[in-house]
Amino acid sequence: MVKELDATQTMRAGRYGRFGGQFVPETLMTALIELEAAYDDAIADPTFTDKVSYYLKDFVGRETPLYFAERLTKEAGGAKIYLKREDLNHTGAHKINNTVGQALLAMRMGKKKIVAETGAGQHGVATATVCALFNLECVIYMGKEDIRRQELNVFRMELLGAKVVSVDKGSGTLKDAVNEALRYWVANVEDTHYILGSALGPHPFPRIVRDFQRVIGVETRRQIVEKEGRLPDAIVACIGGGSNAIGMFHPFIEDEDVALYGVEAAGSGIETGLHAAAITDGKEGVLHGAYMYVLQDDDGFIQEAHSISAGLDYPAVGPEHCHLHDIGRVAYTSVTDAGALEGLQLLARVEGIIPALESAHAVHYAVELAGTMGEEEILVICLSGRGDKDVQTVRDALGGGLND
Amino acid sequence: MTKQDLTNAITDCVRLGDKAFVPYIMAGDGGLETIKGNIVFLQQAGVTAIELGIPFSDPVADGPVIEEAGERALAKGVTLRKVLKELTLFKDEVTVPLVIMTYLNPILSYGIDQFAKDCQDSGISGLIVPDLPHEENGLLRSSLEKSEIALIPLVSLTSPPERIKKITAAAEGFVYAVTVNGITGVRDGFGDDLAAHLEQLKAVSPVPVLAGFGISTPEQVQSIGALADGVIVGSAIVAAFHRNDLTAIEALVKISKKEIYS
Numbered sequence: 001m002v003k004e005l006d007a008t009q010t011m012r013a014g015r016y017g018r019f020g021g022q023f024v025p026e027t028l029m030t031a032l033i034e035l036e037a038a039y040d041d042a043i044a045d046p047t048f049t050d051k052v053s054y055y056l057k058d059f060v061g062r063e064t065p066l067y068f069a070e071r072l073t074k075e076a077g078g079a080k081i082y083l084k085r086e087d088l089n090h091t092g093a094h095k096i097n098n099t100v101g102q103a104l105l106a107m108r109m110g111k112k113k114i115v116a117e118t119g120a121g122q123h124g125v126a127t128a129t130v131c132a133l134f135n136l137e138c139v140i141y142m143g144k145e146d147i148r149r150q151e152l153n154v155f156r157m158e159l160l161g162a163k164v165v166s167v168d169k170g171s172g173t174l175k176d177a178v179n180e181a182l183r184y185w186v187a188n189v190e191d192t193h194y195i196l197g198s199a200l201g202p203h204p205f206p207r208i209v210r211d212f213q214r215v216i217g218v219e220t221r222r223q224i225v226e227k228e229g230r231l232p233d234a235i236v237a238c239i240g241g242g243s244n245a246i247g248m249f250h251p252f253i254e255d256e257d258v259a260l261y262g263v264e265a266a267g268s269g270i271e272t273g274l275h276a277a278a279i280t281d282g283k284e285g286v287l288h289g290a291y292m293y294v295l296q297d298d299d300g301f302i303q304e305a306h307s308i309s310a311g312l313d314y315p316a317v318g319p320e321h322c323h324l325h326d327i328g329r330v331a332y333t334s335v336t337d338a339g340a341l342e343g344l345q346l347l348a349r350v351e352g353i354i355p356a357l358e359s360a361h362a363v364h365y366a367v368e369l370a371g372t373m374g375e376e377e378i379l380v381i382c383l384s385g386r387g388d389k390d391v392q393t394v395r396d397a398l399g400g401g402l403n404d
Numbered sequence: 405m406t407k408q409d410l411t412n413a414i415t416d417c418v419r420l421g422d423k424a425f426v427p428y429i430m431a432g433d434g435g436l437e438t439i440k441g442n443i444v445f446l447q448q449a450g451v452t453a454i455e456l457g458i459p460f461s462d463p464v465a466d467g468p469v470i471e472e473a474g475e476r477a478l479a480k481g482v483t484l485r486k487v488l489k490e491l492t493l494f495k496d497e498v499t500v501p502l503v504i505m506t507y508l509n510p511i512l513s514y515g516i517d518q519f520a521k522d523c524q525d526s527g528i529s530g531l532i533v534p535d536l537p538h539e540e541n542g543l544l545r546s547s548l549e550k551s552e553i554a555l556i557p558l559v560s561l562t563s564p565p566e567r568i569k570k571i572t573a574a575a576e577g578f579v580y581a582v583t584v585n586g587i588t589g590v591r592d593g594f595g596d597d598l599a600a601h602l603e604q605l606k607a608v609s610p611v612p613v614l615a616g617f618g619i620s621t622p623e624q625v626q627s628i629g630a631l632a633d634g635v636i637v638g639s640a641i642v643a644a645f646h647r648n649d650l651t652a653i654e655a656l657v658k659i660s661k662k663e664i665y666s
Contacts, residue, residue: 023508023535025465025493027560027585169471175462182464187586190561285509286535287462299483300513301461 012063013202017177017326019319022202023399024182024289031189033156038109038397043211050110051157052090055100058217059133060090062097063215066223066380071350079233079373081366083383084220086244086353093385094216094244095126099195101212103130106193113137113192117181118309119146119174119240120358121153122385123197128162138162141180144172146310153389154360173186174240174314178307198241199318202289206246206318207332211392213247220380236366237382238358239332240312251329262321263365265358266334276305279319279332293325307336308397309357309390314369339364341397344387346398356385357393407554410453410501410529410577414612414633417452423454424614424634425625425660426554426576427641427653428505430473431456432482434645440488440494442645447500449657455532457638458484458506465507465534467589473646482520483508503530503556503577509543520547530554530577532605547666558582561601570612572609581605581615581632589639591618594628625659634660 014020014053022032045334058063064085073081084092099116106114114136118124124140125338133136136351140157144166147154157164178201199209203350224232235252237245239262252258260345269271277282282293286303295303305315317332324330335343343364350352355363364379373379385392414424429442440455445456459474461573466474484506491502504523511519511533518593523531531553536544541555548555554577559568562585572579581602606613616636617627629635637656646654 022537023540024537025534025560025582026537026558026571027582028540029537029560030562030564102598141576170461183587186465187584189585283513285512288464289535294509296509296513298513299485300510301478301483303461318517322616377531396637 004044007249009216009387016320019291019322020206021205021291022289023286023291024202025186025201027186028135028189029103032202032204033321034109039204039208042108043335044107047106048104050158051104052101055104056097056198060100061088062066063219064088066220068227068228069351072347073370075346075350076367076370077300078375079370079377079379082378082380083233083368084216084380085360086165086216086250086382086384087353087386088228090178091122091126091129092123092388093215093356094196094247095123096129097247098209098212099123099126100195100198101128102193102195102208103134103136106136107134107174108194109192109193111193113354115139115141115184115188115192116195116197117141117174117177119177119313120309121146121150121157121313121387122311122389123154123170124157124162124164125160127195127197127209128157128160131159131162134262136364139184140294141167141177143169143174146173147175149310150389150398161282168335173305175302175305178304182288198243198371199246199320200288200290200316209243210320212252213243214250216247217249217251219265224380225237231240231255231258232378232380233257233373234261234369234377235382236261236263236369236379238263238312238362238384240265240314240358241361242318246318246320248382249324251330260329261365261369262332263361264317264332265309265312266336267306267308269336270334274306275334276307276312276314276334277334278315280386282316287316290319292319293322308340308393309354309361311358312361333365335361335364341394343367344394353383353389354387355383356387357390359384360387405501405527405529406552407577409641410554412501412532413452413501414526414578414614418612418633421662423594423629423660424612426453426455426457426614426634426636427451428457428636428638430470430477431458431487431640432477432480433642435480435656436447436482436486437491439490443498445637445650449654450661451500451502451657453501454633455503456487456509458487458504460507460510463507463586467587467639469590469643470588472534473642484514488522488526494645495527495568501529502527503532504528505532506537508533516544516547520551520553523553524551527568528553530556532558532580535557538574541545556580559605561585561595561597565604568605569608575609578612578614578633579605579609580636581613582617583628584618586593586617588617588621594618599631606632622656622659625656629660
C-alpha cells in the first residue's frame, strides 16, 4: 500500500490533491525555484503575454477553428460533434502552444540553450521550430524505437537546426527520452532551459504547460457559445501525459454540466498488460519528478508503456489529471490500438481529415459516446494533431492496404 | 547500528587524521549472494561505511557505469525487498555502518513504515534518496524519526547559501556534497569553486560532509578528500568489482588513511 501524503503537503503549491510535487535531484531544485519565480513574473507582465499572443496568432496561426463535423455526426447518430482543430496549428499539433510560451520564458530568463524530450516527435519538432525562430541552441532526446517509428520527424528537427540524440536505453520510448533529457538538464542547468512537452514533471512544469495549453479550451468556449449559444454537453480528449486534454478541460472545470472525458491508450488491450493506460491500470508512485498514477510492478520498478501512437506511449499521467480522476470531475477511459486505427480511418473518410494516431483515440471514443447522446446535445473532440506523421505506421498496421 | 554510529564512524576517522572513505556498491551486481562477500571485503580493506545502491528501472541521477550495473542486477531479479532480506542473514558479521541508496518509488511501493522497519531489522543506519529533495522529505521523515536510520541529504553546487543552511540544519548521519552538476561517474576535473563550496558547507553543517560524484582516482580521493571530511566513490568501485580488480579498490581505500594521505 502506498502511504498517502499528509495534509500539510497536499496544501503546498505544486500539488493537485495529493499528486504532483518536486521529486528531483537537489541539483535541479534551484532551477525549479527560479523557473517558478520567473514564470510568475512573466505572466504578470503584459509585454510578455502580448508577445506570446502575437506569436500564437501570426506564427502559429491561431485561433484554430472549431469545426462542425456534419458527416461524422451523422455517422455517430447522436450528439452534434465539433472538432477543435489543433491539427491546423503550425507544425501540426497543439505542442507548439507550449513551446512558444516556454521559449519566450527561457529567453526572458537569459537562457540561450534548450533541451527537450519527444515521443512522437511533435513536441521535438515544435521545440526545434521555436528554437530556429528565436535563435536558441536545441538538443532533443528521442527514444530509438520512436526514431524508427517517426523517422521523418527526426529529419524535420534536423532541418530546423536541432541536434537529435537517440536514446536506446529501456524501451527506447518517451520515458527513456525524459530520463536522458533530465540528465542533460542536471549537467547543464546553469545555461539551459528544459522545455518539458507535457503536463508532467516536477512543479512548476505541469502548471506552466497547462497554462500555455489553456488557449485550446478558452477559444473552444468562446467559439461554441458563438455557434450554439451555449456550452457543450461533453468534451473528449486523448491522454498521454495529458497536455492537450488539460489545456482543453481546464477552462471548463467549474462548469459541472460539461462532462469531460480523457481517453488513454489501451494498446493491445488493458487485459494484455501491453498498454499505456496509467489511470485505468496504474498505481500511485513517483516518476520524473511528480507523484502520479504510474504503470509499475510490485517492486516499484516502472513498466514500459505500449501504444501504436508514440505520443501516448508513456507510463504515467500528469498530476492534475490524477487529481481530476480522484475527485471524479473527469471520466478516464481507454481505446485500443485497433480502435484508434478505426477512428483514424473513419475521420479520414467522412471528413477529409487524417488525425494523428493520438487524437484518433479520442475520435473513436467520441463517436461511441455521441451515439449514446441525444441529437440536441453537443460534443467537442480535441483534435490535437494531424496524421501526416503516422501514415507509414498506419499503412504497416493495416498490412499495407485498407481493410474495407 | 544507529545513525549516531554512522556519524561517529566518520568523526572518529577524522579525529585520527584519516579521511572517511565510503564506497558505493550496486547491490546484487553479480547476484544477491555477492553482497556479503563484497561487504566483508570492503570492511577488511578499511572503509568507514558502505553505501548500498538498489537497482532501479529509471536511475536519472546515475551515469553509465552505475546504470549498467543496475541493469545487470535487475536482470538477476534483485529488488529492494530481496536486498534487505539478504542483509538480515549476515548482519552480525557487518562491522561498518550500512547506508541504502534508492530512488523513491521502490520505497513508496514497499510501504514507508514497513520499509523503515525492515531497514532497522537489516542493520541499516542511513538512507540516501536522490530524488527526494528537502521540500519533499516530510514524506519519509515521520516514519524514519521513530527509527535509528539517518535521512542523509544531498547538497549540490547549485544550492544557494540560504538553502544549504536549511538542508544541513535537518541533516542526519552526514551531508552528501555533490561535487559536480550532473550524474554519477568518472570525470577528469572539478570546478574551481568546489573548494569554497565545500568549505562553506563544512562551516554550517552540524554533521560531517562527504564529497561524492565523479571521484574515481587515488589523486581525486586525495585532493577532494582534503576539502571535506571524506569521500564517496561509486563508479570506480562498481567497475572494479565488475572486473574483479580488488587491488584497485584496496589502493583507493588506502589513500584515505593518514600515513598515505598526509
